[in-house]
Amino acid sequence: MELKPAVLAVAVLCLALPRVALSQKKALAGGPAPAPAPAPRHVDLAELLSLAGPYGAFLGYLTKTGVIATLQSQANSTDGQGVTVFAPEDSAFAAIDGAALSNLTADQLRTLMLCHGMPRYYPLSSFSALAASSPVATFAGGPQQYGVNVTDAAGTIRVESGWATAKLVSSVYSTPPVAVYALNRVLLPEQIFPTAPKVAPVPAPAPAPEPVHPDKANDGAAAHGSTDAKSVSCRVGAGRLLAILATMMATSVLMI
Ligand SMILES: *[C@@H]1O[C@H](CO)[C@@H](O)[C@H](O)[C@H]1NC(C)=O
Ligand SMILES: *[C@@H]1O[C@H](CO)[C@@H](O)[C@H](O)[C@H]1NC(C)=O
Numbered sequence: 001m002e003l004k005p006a007v008l009a010v011a012v013l014c015l016a017l018p019r020v021a022l023s024q025k026k027a028l029a030g031g032p033a034p035a036p037a038p039a040p041r042h043v044d045l046a047e048l049l050s051l052a053g054p055y056g057a058f059l060g061y062l063t064k065t066g067v068i069a070t071l072q073s074q075a076n077s078t079d080g081q082g083v084t085v086f087a088p089e090d091s092a093f094a095a096i097d098g099a100a101l102s103n104l105t106a107d108q109l110r111t112l113m114l115c116h117g118m119p120r121y122y123p124l125s126s127f128s129a130l131a132a133s134s135p136v137a138t139f140a141g142g143p144q145q146y147g148v149n150v151t152d153a154a155g156t157i158r159v160e161s162g163w164a165t166a167k168l169v170s171s172v173y174s175t176p177p178v179a180v181y182a183l184n185r186v187l188l189p190e191q192i193f194p195t196a197p198k199v200a201p202v203p204a205p206a207p208a209p210e211p212v213h214p215d216k217a218n219d220g221a222a223a224h225g226s227t228d229a230k231s232v233s234c235r236v237g238a239g240r241l242l243a244i245l246a247t248m249m250a251t252s253v254l255m256i
């Protein structure tokens with residue numbers, strides 16, 4: 001299972017974060033600004049998806065079909081093209097009639113996953129141009145075969161593929177050469193689903209997420225949002241770790 005390393009990674013991150021935050025505070029209080037940390041050279045997509053949020057189902061399918069390696073090798077590639085991943089949230093997978101996915105052959109499932117990636121880095125600012133030049137090729141095939149249609153209606157970006165019209169709900173990560181965007185729907189190309197699979201209606205989102213638009217939210221700000229989410233969950237994690245440590249210390253005092 002991938003779970004243990006992921007939990008460990010979160011724990012390490014949580015232990016590291018307060019120190020980072022502290023040193024940043026110190027720097028603000030005075031003294032020379034520290035040299036900016038070098039930009040991360042390597043993005044581990046599996047790690048990003050497992051730490052960033054509700055993409056466990058998607059990551060599970062990417063791993064099962066081997067598509068994670070296809071996406072990662074494009075992310076690693078130095079050809080300057082980059083990679084864009086459309087990550088349906090867990091609720092998107094939960095909304096699909098289970099049989100629709102379990103009925104697929106291994107090849108079909110792999111192709112379906114490949115439809116959720118593009119062998120180019122597309123920042124949010126490029127989506128209105130993408131809408132104009134749709135359909136756009138995916139890893140599964142060219143625009144006419146396995147392309148997706150991008151639409152941009154007054155800042156609401158949607159990705160259409162066959163039976164599905166997915167809304168781009170947030171930017172999970174966007175720093176060249178890797179972009180990961182969250183979708184509220186799984187893409188359902190007609191080549192894979194000859195008839196429309198049963199899909200539950202999208203539940204009304206709790207607090208409306210910030211509309212994503214290049215004019216209003218630049219890529220950096222959007223990526224920053226996901227960092228906040230991560231640090232929130234880390235704070236919770238760190239709290240739990242401290243509680244466990246406190247319990248262990250109390251126990252050892254009792255034992256002395
Ligand atoms: C991507 O690069 C990392 C770090 O260099 C390496 O560990 C990993 O195996 C590479 N993955 C693929 C699929 O090329
Ligand atoms: C799954 O396959 C079974 C047997 O072939 C079929 O009866 C059923 O309609 C399929 N379900 C879906 C949702 O495609």
Ligand SMILES: *[C@@H]1O[C@H](CO)[C@@H](O)[C@H](O)[C@H]1NC(C)=O
Nearest residue numbers: 135146147148149160161162
């Ligand atoms: C994209 O839009 C065109 C024109 O509306 C349509 O014919 C095509 O089927 C759409 N492609 C997908 C993948 O939804």
